[in-house]
Amino acid sequence: MSEQRNAPAGVALVTGTSSGMGLHTAVELARRGLTVVATMRDTSRATALTDASAEAGVELDVRALDVTDHDAARSCVEGVLADHGRLDVLVNNAGRGAVATAEQLSLDEIRDQLEVNYLGPVALTKLVLPHMRDAGAGRVLTVTSVGGAVGQPFADAYCGAKFAVEGFMQSLAVVMLAHGVHVSVIEPAAVASDFVANVARADEVPDDPYAAQLAAYLSRTAGAFANAQSSRDAAAAIADAALSTDYRFRWQTSAGATAFVGMSLADTDGSRVLGATRGWIETASN
Numbered sequence: 001m002s003e004q005r006n007a008p009a010g011v012a013l014v015t016g017t018s019s020g021m022g023l024h025t026a027v028e029l030a031r032r033g034l035t036v037v038a039t040m041r042d043t044s045r046a047t048a049l050t051d052a053s054a055e056a057g058v059e060l061d062v063r064a065l066d067v068t069d070h071d072a073a074r075s076c077v078e079g080v081l082a083d084h085g086r087l088d089v090l091v092n093n094a095g096r097g098a099v100a101t102a103e104q105l106s107l108d109e110i111r112d113q114l115e116v117n118y119l120g121p122v123a124l125t126k127l128v129l130p131h132m133r134d135a136g137a138g139r140v141l142t143v144t145s146v147g148g149a150v151g152q153p154f155a156d157a158y159c160g161a162k163f164a165v166e167g168f169m170q171s172l173a174v175v176m177l178a179h180g181v182h183v184s185v186i187e188p189a190a191v192a193s194d195f196v197a198n199v200a201r202a203d204e205v206p207d208d209p210y211a212a213q214l215a216a217y218l219s220r221t222a223g224a225f226a227n228a229q230s231s232r233d234a235a236a237a238i239a240d241a242a243l244s245t246d247y248r249f250r251w252q253t254s255a256g257a258t259a260f261v262g263m264s265l266a267d268t269d270g271s272r273v274l275g276a277t278r279g280w281i282e283t284a285s286n
Helices: 020-031 047-056 070-084 107-135 156-177 211-226 231-243 255-265 271-281
Strands: 011-014 035-040 061-064 089-092 138-143 181-187 250-252
Touching (some): 011 070, 020 035, 020 047, 020 089, 020 231, 035 070, 061 070, 089 107, 089 231, 107 138, 107 156, 138 156, 138 231, 156 181, 181 231, 211 271
Parallel strands (some): 011 035, 011 089, 035 061, 089 138, 138 181
16 A cells, blocks of 8 residues: 655654664654654663764754653653644654563563553554644654564564554554554664663573573574664664655565565465574574
């Protein structure tokens, strides 16, 4: 489904901007002429962002926002509208990873993934929709992952939350299109950022039956991130999607990401994905 529309101008709200894709997306959108409200949980960590914006010669409106605090999210959106008078683009970028398989995950850890990667973007999207609908225009872009289309070993909770938010946004997209609001997802593959350092990992346990498989997976993942797309390049792709006059629901940030999600989207019986990812955790005893 594609519609030609004028590219949005005005005000963008970007979450998770203390580092990585979020940081560079905020700077890039400002560089392309938008007023950018850049949010993060702890504004004391804004030094890298403010340094990058100064280097690019742009100004940002930096505000605190924990996307899991829904009252704070409401106050943030209301504040942006009060101070800037409009809100044209929402980039749901804040996210958190987890490395563990089902037996190793507590329900609290699974809820944490849902809070950050699913309920946070859903709540912010709900808050901006009335304004965008009344304006008859707007963009909501949610940074998911190739893990929102392809389930991967030891990413049960993470991929589950990303699948969920993609399903929510895809269901919403066609409804909002009739009101002039473009709802899309952004699917990066491996991106060089602080995201990996912030991934929650399962505690080591004696005689772990999954230890060899996890070691194989982590070895494979290290190789992928050694050749990762840069955060700056991924952010440029996000900005392209935000400002494109051509509507698409799915945007990938690299050719590799496009090929990877295509494996799942064309996999009608599930065998293609399982066949590919099985090799990631093969051990000598397999």
